[in-house]
Every structure is written in structure tokens, then in C-alpha cells.
Amino acid sequence: MDESSDADLLALVADSSTTALETLYHRHAPWLTIRLSRRCADPQIVDEVLQDTFMAIWRNAKGFTGKGEPAAWMWGIAVRRLVDAFRRRPPSSVLVQESDLSVVESAEERVLLGIEHGALGGALETLSPDLRAVVQATILDGLTTREAGRLLGLRQGTVKTRMMRARQALREELT
Structure with missing residues (x-):
């Protein structure tokens, strides 16, 4: 499976191949994690979003039409999952309190919340x-x-x- 293209792997995932999903995960999880981490300072949220992304790929692999790059399609899913994660957060956890440095917020989080509201x-x-x-x-x-x-x-x-x-x-x- 390592030589298969991403599009071929997505077709196999659409046919319920867990091996194809695992191959896609090993190929794309590292760069997805890095890009998500640049947009969210909380590693726990990044991990949850990454897991949600691959669950969505598993459920919706048939939705990949073959137009465009599979990696761009997966990134689109990941970003939508990240925005959804920000929306689910209670407003009090979004505020950065200078006295509590354990709460860290990225600039992107502030912008995305400002855009929504x-x-x-x-x-x-x-x-x-x-x-x-x-x-x-x-x-x-x-x-x-x-x-x-x-x-x-x-x-x-x-x-x-x-x-x-x-x-x-x-x-x-x-x-």
C-alpha cells in the first residue's frame, strides 16, 4: 500500500479498508499536526481534531470526487474540525488571564472567534x-x-x- 497514490488509498478507504486508512494516517498525520498546531496552541485540541479528521475521512471517503489533491481535501476537513472545536469551547476557556499562564491561546484562535461573533x-x-x-x-x-x-x-x-x-x-x- 505504500506505493499507492492518495486517491487510490481514499478509494480503498471508501471500500472499508482499514489498512488504506492507516497508510493515509502515517503519510499525512505529521504535516496535518504541524499545520493545526500553527493555528491552535492547545496540543489536546490538535490531537482531538486530528482524530476527528481521520474519522471523517473514514466516514466520508466516498465524498472525495477525485478533483483536486487528496491532501488539500483532507486539510479542508481538518480546518473545519478545528473551527468546530473552537465553537464548542465554552467562552470562559477562551479568555487569557495573565495570572494563569497555563491557559494559552493562539492569535488564530482569537481571530476565528472574532470572525464568528x-x-x-x-x-x-x-x-x-x-x-x-x-x-x-x-x-x-x-x-x-x-x-x-x-x-x-x-x-x-x-x-x-x-x-x-x-x-x-x-x-x-x-x-
């Missing part, structure tokens, strides 16, 4: 689904234009154009 969250809701998807992939998920294009099944130039339109619409909505 702030003026930007409302402005994002006014965007068309196509523009919102590009904003989520590039800004909130931290993907490059190329990765976002693969994830969304778009050309890189289309991602850039939609991002330009989204920025313009958000500027108008927020001013």
Missing part, C-alpha cells in the same frame, strides 16, 4: 457561496491560492479573481 462574521454571510468558499479556504484555512484551487476544483486565476471580488465586497460591507 464579530462584524466580519456578518459581512462574510453577505458574500455569495462561491466568494465565501474562497475566503474560507485562503484566509481562514490558511491555504495558498494553489491549494485552495485544488480543494475547490478551480483554476488558480479564478481563486485570485474571486478573492479580489470578496475583498471588495467585504470592504463595502464593513465601511
Whole structure:
């Protein structure tokens, strides 16, 4: 299985192959952990999100259409699971208290919570689904234009154009 492509492994996972899932895990868990850790300072949440990600891959492998890179598809799942983990946290655990240095929060956590509950969250809701998807992939998920294009099944130039339109619409909505 080590020589199989990620797309082939996902097809096998869709047919309930635990060996294929294990191979995907060993291939992708290290870099997913690093990227998630850059967005969340709590290693326990990162571990839970990683586990949730591979459970979602197990359950939804048939959802991979073959368009784009499997790694970008998996990253999209991981980021959505991370956002869900932030939403489930009680508000009191989000606040950083200077007297309690055991509570650590990353800048991304603050931004994601501000997006959900702030003026930007409302402005994002006014965007068309196509523009919102590009904003989520590039800004909130931290993907490059190329990765976002693969994830969304778009050309890189289309991602850039939609991002330009989204920025313009958000500027108008927020001013």
C-alpha cells in the first residue's frame, strides 16, 4: 500500500479498508499536526481534531470526487474540525488571564472567534457561496491560492479573481 497514490488509498478507504486508512494516517498525520498546531496552541485540541479528521475521512471517503489533491481535501476537513472545536469551547476557556499562564491561546484562535461573533462574521454571510468558499479556504484555512484551487476544483486565476471580488465586497460591507 505504500506505493499507492492518495486517491487510490481514499478509494480503498471508501471500500472499508482499514489498512488504506492507516497508510493515509502515517503519510499525512505529521504535516496535518504541524499545520493545526500553527493555528491552535492547545496540543489536546490538535490531537482531538486530528482524530476527528481521520474519522471523517473514514466516514466520508466516498465524498472525495477525485478533483483536486487528496491532501488539500483532507486539510479542508481538518480546518473545519478545528473551527468546530473552537465553537464548542465554552467562552470562559477562551479568555487569557495573565495570572494563569497555563491557559494559552493562539492569535488564530482569537481571530476565528472574532470572525464568528464579530462584524466580519456578518459581512462574510453577505458574500455569495462561491466568494465565501474562497475566503474560507485562503484566509481562514490558511491555504495558498494553489491549494485552495485544488480543494475547490478551480483554476488558480479564478481563486485570485474571486478573492479580489470578496475583498471588495467585504470592504463595502464593513465601511
